[in-house]
Amino acid sequence: MTERLKIENLYKVFAKDPARALQILASGGDKNQVFEKLGQVVGLNGVSLSVPSGAMYMVMGLSGSGKSTLARCINRLNEPSAGRILLDGQDIVPLDEAALRHVRRTRISMVFQHFALLPNKRVIENVEFGLKLRGVSAPERRRRAEEVLSVVGLARWAYHRPHELSGGMRQRVGLARALATDADILIMDEAFSALDPLIRTEMQDELLRLQSTLNKTVLFITHDFQEALKLGTRIAIMSEGRLVREGTPQSIVLEPGSEYVAAFTREVDRARLFDARSVMSEPATLWRGKDGIVVGEAAGGPGFLLDGQERVMGSVSDAQIVHARQTGEAPALEPEHVCVAGSTKLVDVARHYRPGLPIGVVDEGGKLVGVLGVAQMLARIANAPAPQDGSAP
Amino acid sequence: MIDADSLAIFPIDQWIQDGVRWVALNLRPLFLAIKWPVENLLGFNDHILHATPFPVVVALTLLLAWRLASVGIAAFSAISLIAIAMLGVWNEAMTTLSLITTAILFCALIGVPIGIWCARSDRVWSIVRPILDIMQTTPTFVYLVPVVMLFGVGTVPGEVAVVTAAAPPLIRFTNLGIRMVEHEIVEAGLAFGADRRQLLWEIQLPLAIPTILGGLNQTVLTAMVMSVVVAMIGAEGLGLVVLQGLGRLDVGRAAVGGIAIVLLAMMLDRITQKMAEPKSKGASPLLEAVRHLLRGRTVGDRFTEETIPAAAKQPV
Structure with missing residues (x-):
């Protein structure tokens, strides 16, 4: 996006001659100091922003x-x-x-x-x-x-x-x-x-x-x-x-x-403020085989089986992943899974949640870009630090 | 002990007299120039009012009062005029009316622009304001002294005194009306790129009109009072009737003049007061009245009354 409006170091002092007030502000003084010394009101004190x-x-x-x-x-x-105040650079x-x-x-x-x-x-x-x-x-x-x-x-x-x-x-x-x-x-x-x-x-x-x-x-x-x-x-x-x-x-x-x-x-x-993208974590590889890879939360739990283009083919339960690791056999695939777009708000993600199924975040092409842990979501909603072991506090 | 009279060592009256005499002699062209338009417009108005037949004047007043004010005030105005005619002072009343209408025109021509100028510059207002204070606290007949010195006696100098006395309220109210226009609306005008002229004509004047009309009412009443007082310097009209009555101890004649003055004053006051009252919120009464007068109801008005649901009319 191009920059339409840019404000650089804008000051506003409500006074006929703001020179002294600007001097005080430039040397680190604030609004109250200017008012005490000169009786002038400072409206803006060095504002810079870009729209x-x-x-x-x-x-x-x-x-x-x-x-x-x-x-x-x-x-x-x-x-x-x-x-x-720069309007398209002018x-x-x-x-x-x-x-x-x-x-x-x-x-x-x-x-x-x-x-x-x-x-x-x-x-x-x-x-x-x-x-x-x-x-x-x-x-x-x-x-x-x-x-x-x-x-x-x-x-x-x-x-x-x-x-x-x-x-x-x-x-x-x-x-x-x-x-x-x-x-x-x-x-x-x-x-x-x-x-x-x-x-x-x-x-x-x-x-x-x-x-x-x-x-x-x-x-x-x-x-x-x-x-x-x-x-x-x-x-x-x-x-x-x-x-x-x-x-x-x-x-x-x-x-x-x-x-x-x-x-x-x-x-x-x-x-309602945070979306899936802001909470999701990198998918960790849980199992790798000839037919594809299983990814999920690094902490464990159910995962997604991905094809060669990293698209979701289905979900794999926690027990199946453990079994596959131990035996080397391909895990049994369940067609049911929950995937949301990155911009989905957490409140809507919660509506899609089904116990035992992992929650994935996919892009427009259906490619898996992240996984959502229930614990992380709850931590974000509660404004608490996310638990490290993956279990809900 | 010092005597008060012993302080009167300066011949101030002499100085003033010399000063005024000097002004009268040397600035004569200026005063003639002021007198010229007053004399002509007054003569014109006077001629028209006297030449118009009595029933036509009554009918026109009826129509005008009805459109500008209300049916009740129109009826009152017509009855007042007929009563004045019955008192036998119709010609004198028309002379007074021509003094007043001429004064209103001159006051509007002088007062509104000065008021606008005052509203736009605090410096101008700080100079004009004390002058207005002096003018409005000075007893009306004190105006007569300089007027006689500079313009002489008669109806035309009388008119000059009427205009001078009646202009201050209009200047004051015009200034006030413009300054009272809501700050945010003026800001909106600026934000959309109005220049000073557009700001005045699109925003300040239209929104100040109700206040300016309030000033006009004050001006009309002051003009009415003054038009009577100037009989003392030889102006004709109803004031002269009262003055003659007093001079001859003819109480009846003086009373007739007095009653006619009161009727005329009430009529003018009611009409101008009603003009200044905001009828429908927002629409400036004078413009609306003129619009009504010119082309009756507009398409938009009909549309409005038919289509607003009752709920939408509730104030928010």
């Missing part, structure tokens, strides 16, 4: 952590005090007003927490807003707005006013307005935070559905770690204006790296 094209990039943090400031710096609603911090307007009209659009719709305009006129600012002709922008409204499922509400719509529907209008400009970067600032829980879940699913076809680069600001896990392909966690942890949802839960991040990960439903 790949097509990512659903979540910026997560508590209030005051600088996450919204970061979002607003990217389209320069907040002027950065220092640092670079730094947008030094752009003059006209060039910045061009970027805002064509490259970056935004969805707001409280929708920020124009109450005096109809839904369709709200959706047309960005195109109107850009100077698109009236029939053309009406056509485009109708198209986008039907994508978000609001075609029949086009000629209503925003106050006639429910919160979820209003945010769909906000989303449609952002999509209408065809900008490839979408900033969503706490976009679902003002919605009630059921509607929020619905909107999250809707966003995932839209994203699977639109493939925008989304920068999503949230204070809700569950939301970040559900939507994100990558998550950046912020605290006190600094980036404290960045990575994929699974890697962050696996290795929080600090007590601050660990506090968020504690309540996570691990069975």
Whole structure:
């Protein structure tokens, strides 16, 4: 994936002249020291991150952590005090007003927490807003707005006013307005935070559905770690204006790296977060014969009989493997076996589990790439270290 | 012990008089330039209002009040006008009405742009604000002194005084209305790439209109009061009726003028107040009213009322 947006050493101090504050920060001072010495508020303190094209990039943090400031710096609603923001390699911090307007009209659009719709305009006129600012002709922008409204499922509400719509529907209008400009970067600032829980879940699913076809680069600001896990392909966690942890949802839960991040990960439903690939182990060869090899967990137990292309032919019971080792005869094959894809969540793996059968992880071609131990799965779900002897604790 | 009067050693009144005289003499072209458009527009309005037959004025007022405000206010307006005619001061009332309508036009022309300018620059507002404070705390007839010195006496100088007194509320409310527009909506405008002009016309002004109309109501009432007071510098109209009544100790005549003034003021207040009230949430009342006036109900409106299920109309 190519890099769409790259932020390098971004600082934001809310002050007319941030030079002294930047000096304190550069010499290792933090947000509180700047506030004590100068009375200036630091929004961002040396943030660097890189957003790949097509990512659903979540910026997560508590209030005051600088996450919204970061979002607003990217389209320069907040002027950065220092640092670079590279959009496809071009730094947008030094752009003059006209060039910045061009970027805002064509490259970056935004969805707001409280929708920020124009109450005096109809839904369709709200959706047309960005195109109107850009100077698109009236029939053309009406056509485009109708198209986008039907994508978000609001075609029949086009000629209503925003106050006639429910919160979820209003945010769909906000989303449609952002999509209408065809900008490839979408900033969503706490976009679902003002919605009630059921509607929020619905909107999250809707966003995932839209994203699977639109493939925008989304920068999503949230204070809700569950939301970040559900939507994100990558998550950046912020605290006190600094980036404290960045990575994929699974890697962050696996290795929080600090007590601050660990506090968020504690309540996570691990069975729904982790997939088979993250828990599987290398298949160990348990028996080798003329007809193929039997592989399974290194600790023992039942295994899979593989053909020459490492495809699964069937399972072999624990007793049969022992027997084969002792006698040298080929083990008896049972056709029943459990195989899942690498992206299967553990909760779904558990549904397939059958006592006495090994669980294998296969790629698209049916090739066995790993084996799943029940003990390892339980350890991952319980957030405990995996037992070494292969027996459940 | 020091006597208060002994502190009055500077001939301040003399200085001011000299100053004003100097201004009147040397800046005469400026004041003539100010007077010219006022004189012409006032003359035009005055002519129209007097030339229009009485029933037509009543009918037009009825229609306008009905469309801008409500049926009740329309009926009240028509009855007020008929009552004024019955009091025998119709011509004077039309003169006063022309003073007020002209003042509204000038105030809108001057006040709204200044208000916008104030809203966009804190520095401008910090200069304009104390001036407005002074203008609004000054008793209305104190305006008359400089006006007489600079513009002379009569109806046209009177109109200058009316405009000067009535403009401040509109400036204040325009500034307030624009500054009160929700921050996130302004941010949305910027985020989608609005320039300053687009921000003003697409977002700030439309959303500020209810507040601006509230200011217009204040302006109309101030203009009403002032149009009576300027009778003291020789302006014609209902104020002159009261002044004459007082001068001749003719209580009946003064009362007739007073009653006509009250009726006219209530009529104008009710209509402009109703305009400023948000009728349907969101839609700016003036634009909506004008739209209704021009082409009746729009297609979208019909669509709205037929298709919204009752549940969807509940506030969220």
